[in-house]
Amino acid sequence: MTKLQQVITETELAEAVKEKYLLKFGSENPEEIRVFRSPGRINLIGEHTDYNNGFVLPASVDKAVYFVISPRADDRVILYASDLDETYSFSLSDLSKPEQSWPHYQIGIVEQIHKKGLKIGGFQAAFGGNVPVGAGLSSSAALECCLLFALNELFELKLDRLTIVKMAQKAENEYVGVQCGIMDQFASAFGKNESVIRLDCRSLEYEYFPFPMDDYLIVLCDTMVKHSLASSEYNTRRLECEKGTQILQKYDSSILSLRDTNPEFVELHREELGDVVYRRCKFITEEIRRVQDACNLLIDGDLPAFGNKMYETHQGLQHEYEVSCPELDFLVQQTIRNEAVLGSRMMGGGFGGCTINLVKKEAVPSFEIEMKKAYLDQYQIDLPCYKVKITDGTEEIRIVG
Known part of the structure; x- marks a missing residue:
């Protein structure tokens, strides 16, 4: 367009x-x-x-x-x-x-x-x-x-x-x-x-x-699902991050939020944090760093590397922060072998909603057809796709x- x-x-x-x-x-x-x-x-x-x-x-x-x-x-x-x-x-x-x-x-x-x-x-x-x-x-x-x-x-x-x-x-x-x-x-x-x-x-x-x-479009694929876990798990994640902050604060009083630390410091205190809180803190500190790295990639004009960061975010949300769902994971998985897709991940709070996909402009029509067919076959749901420009x-x- x-x-x-x-x-x-x-x-x-x-x-x-x-x-x-x-x-x-x-x-x-x-x-x-x-x-x-x-x-x-x-x-x-x-x-x-x-x-x-x-x-x-x-x-x-x-x-x-x-x-x-x-x-x-x-x-x-x-x-x-x-x-x-x-x-x-x-x-x-x-x-x-x-x-x-x-x-x-x-x-x-x-x-x-x-x-x-x-x-x-x-x-x-x-x-x-x-x-x-x-x-x-x-x-x-x-x-x-x-x-x-x-x-x-x-x-x-x-x-x-x-x-x-x-x-x-x-x-x-x-x-x-x-x-x-x-x-x-x-x-x-x-x-x-x-x-x-x-x-x-x-x-x-x-x-x-x-x-x-000029060469890419952002396409949102809407799972059309919203799992009931969304609001309760959102509140739980906030509490888990606060708990992690309190533990890390004992070793560095300047840590008032996870913004004030880094993945390496989280790793040092992995045992005391415990498995769940450790994984939450690991994701958040890596994601904060990932935003900054992604901006440097945009300055360099390296959209393929930026797309890889999107995939990294989804992996973290799926396995470490645990706010994804089967439908979101399925849609992201469908894009991995598609050379026209630079990056894909779930977007938003989780447990439903959209995936956001960075797709080569000329391949968007075929991308939408393939994604709609795969989703219909898997879940018997018609997949809305929204092309958006910034x-x-x-x-x-x-x-x-």
């Missing part, structure tokens, strides 16, 4: 949401209607390192949420979920949680604005997009960043991009009740075309690294006419 085709596709999506806005709210005061876009995200390398204060390597992609929005003269907020054809309305003075779950994200954003002591008026908005829900592309973070960015522009709140990111994360933590890290919102807001972001999850310092997409982050879109 050329850059021009991508722009046309995104414009068409934005126009489709605007058309639904006009059908819902009418076209009075057209000069006040504005359109915003915020993308979903992928993470190339750096899994489960965020809550260990390590590095991650995300990028924003050409699957996005679009808000078409305008101010109102009263204190009402009217939200229209165009993909669901559902409406929810509330007053700015009543942010109580509705039974419907989808408005929680938007109300959470309004609550964060109130908590900052900022004032906004009522508004009406239609939103929709093409971020697959449940595939691990963080559609919720895209939605939160898009609305807050839009309200920041609409009501001249003068929030900078990092503040928007932190408030969007807080909305999900405090109102929605999901204890996500900051990576998803950060990648959605700070994305840059054909670049990945190395984000330091401790300091929030970040740096862009080139990820040229694009810019949250922004306002100008639609002519």
Whole structure:
């Protein structure tokens, strides 16, 4: 897909949401209607390192949420979920949680604005997009960043991009009740075309690294499964990392998280850590180092070696961190003898979701056919595949006419 085709596709999506806005709210005061876009995200390398204060390597992609929005003269907020054809309305003075779950994200954003002591008026908005829900592309973070960015522009709140990111994360933590890290919102807001972001999850310092997409595409293969272990095992992994940190801290008081140590030091204390905690600490310290090594490979333009790092990550997630599942392992295994695939691994928290694959552009159609057939034969499940390109982050879109 050329850059021009991508722009046309995104414009068409934005126009489709605007058309639904006009059908819902009418076209009075057209000069006040504005359109915003915020993308979903992928993470190339750096899994489960965020809550260990390590590095991650995300990028924003050409699957996005679009808000078409305008101010109102009263204190009402009217939200229209165009993909669901559902409406929810509330007053700015009543942010109580509705039974419907989808408005929680938007109300959470309004609550964060109130908590900052900022004032906004009522508004009406239609939103929709093409971020697959449940595939691990963080559609919720895209939605939160898009609305807050839009309200920041609409009501001249003068929030900078990092503040928007932190408030969007807080909305999900405090109102929605999901204890996500900051990576998803950060990648959605700070994305840059054909670049990945190395984000330091401790300091929030970040740096862009080139990820040229001339010869390769990123293809996500969605297992369509989510095993029930996901949330409980996620919490267990966090506790195991904390336990490892406490043990290692006895030998070096400067170790406040696994970010502060390395695989060699973990190896020294293998016996005291015990088998399970040792393997968790080994993976995390290696993965933090792997992100940094991968960035050096991008500087060198060595994508085949970068792809090998992706395979290393999957091996660690499968055997040491133990957050993979048979379906994910099967999909990664299918790629190993395929010369058109540079790298493949599970992406996200684990126990389901997508694999992320770096594939030579000309081989993508045959890759998808082979993967779909293999998965259908093995699991009797139709395998959705999403081709994604790395694009810019949250922004306002100008639609002519």
